Amino acid sequence: MIRIGIVGAGRIARVHAKTVDAHLDAELVFIADPVEDAVKPLAEKYGIRYSLNPDDVFTDAEVDAVIICSPTPLHVEHILKAAKAGKPALCEKPVAMETETVEDLVKKLENLDHKTMLGFNRRFDPTFARMHDMVKAGVVGNVEQVTIISRDPAAPPKEYIAVSGGIFKDMTIHDFDTARFFLGDITSVYAVGQNLDPDLKDTGDFDAAVITLANSQGATATITNSRHCSSGYDQRLEVFGDKATLNGENMRPTQVRVSNGEYTDAKDVYLDFFLERYAQAYALELNEFFAAIKENRQPATSIADGAKALRIAEAAEESARTGKIVYL
Template sequence: MIDLAVFGAGRIGRVHALNAAALPAVRMKYLVDPVESDERRDLAARLGAEIVAPEAVFADPSVKGVVIASSTDTHADLVLNAVAAGKAIFCEKPVSLDFSTVERVAKAVEASGVACLMAFQRRYDPDFRYVRERIASGAAGPLEHVVMHTRDPSPPPPAYVERSGGMFRDQAIHDFDMARYLLGEEIATVYAVGGCLIDPEIGAAGDIDTAMVTLTSASGRFVQMVNCRRAPFGYDQRLEALCAKEVLYIENRPQRGVTVADAGGFRASPPMNYFIERFAEAYRAEMAAFADLVETGRPPLAGIRDGLEAQRIAEAALVSMRKGMPIHIGPDWRP
């Protein structure tokens, strides 16, 4: 039996904690969340977990790993404490909104040898895995370019926007990670445009709701991304990978398998709404991989370095958008 602790009783913390607890080999021993709430009480009850302060987690040698799903501003310290205590780390992105902090934390994790899984759950999604495998196996032929669409069903509330670090660090970071993952190499140039076309409140909060990004890889291949805070039909999360022999499309997953035809045509179901539902299987597989990592040491599909590099692209996109210029990046570039 593997004992774990979870930080954060919010939406995504709940998903991770329940997925962990559903694994036969895992016990979720502790739940850490500073705010007393119905959510916290209910989650602890469902987990059979004790509600404790962070110190209790790090002091208990029976705890082998920690799931960090608390608010972003707590991630860096929790990772560093886990490193100090020698506990395996499952960390929600981003590590920090401050890039130099991300660099410092990444350095500490890598120096320590403590295992760390960065929660880029798309890498664990069966559709994305299938595409990755067709490319990696050579079946699809060499990858030439990638197009990605990520649109939320509707704009987030202004309070969320303010804490989020902005659309590039919050939403597009998953696409930046996927670009690196599929290309199998680093990004060399980033060009981004963005604006507030949908929701003036997002603009008032200092963020954008629409962006288009072009990435050029070190070897000269291209990636194009659309990121948006609204799609009229719901959550839009698609990818198109053009390879020499095949084009691979990841489509949206429909809510229902029912089509309704009338005089207006054939109405297929809207897609699953929202990422918690669309990536339910990915979240389960990701947590199973973390349990496996704790038990056997098998490396995760995404580690702290992947968190750092995806965020470097996000920072470059922000600079590019502000300056109206493409930004050339490398391992030493920082905003």
């Protein structure tokens, strides 16, 4: 049994706590967060110890591995503390808001005997993971064109947008990682930012975007983002190769289809948002973390993956602002 400590007691901490609690290979033993109203009920729910000092997670003798759910500005510090303490760590994305900071962290980690995983959970979504497996198995042949459509159900509050780092770092970052998942390293970025929602005009951020990526072999990925979608959280992926085309479709709460005098075979609107749509991905991400610990190897998604996705996000922002292609 891997004994898990969690730092941070917010929404995503609750998601992970529930999964750890039900997991056969792990048990939740400790949680730390300076906000007592958040951490205490969670500790009581699972009958575990807690602390108001986040650092206690890294020093606690019973904690074998750490899940970092603290606020983004603390991620780098917490990743390093876990690494120095010799405790494997899973950190929620983003690592930080600037590529330089993350690249600097990558260098520091190189000198440490660490096991650090970045929570790019979508790679563990059963649909996307199956598509990746099929690509690896040669089903698709050469991957030539990846098409990602990724739209949120509704825009977040303006206050959130103001501190989000912009649409490319906040929202598209996942799609950049998906593009890298299928195409490897990206060499050119062209982005068109859109301002379509009059309510969001004054945020200074784009509310939609279309991005074209290419890798060194000339394969492309197009990403279409929007902060709103009338049918819910629209998450689709197409991988086109010379032998086959794979499509990852949206998920819905039921399998009901309705036919009447107006339309036929109408399905449910999509699962509302990421906690529902990617519920399985969050759980399977933990599987990979625990497996890496047991097998004494690096987990599948690294801090370096975070740095590379962030670098593409910065290139996209530059491209959308200047109207020029940015080469990496």
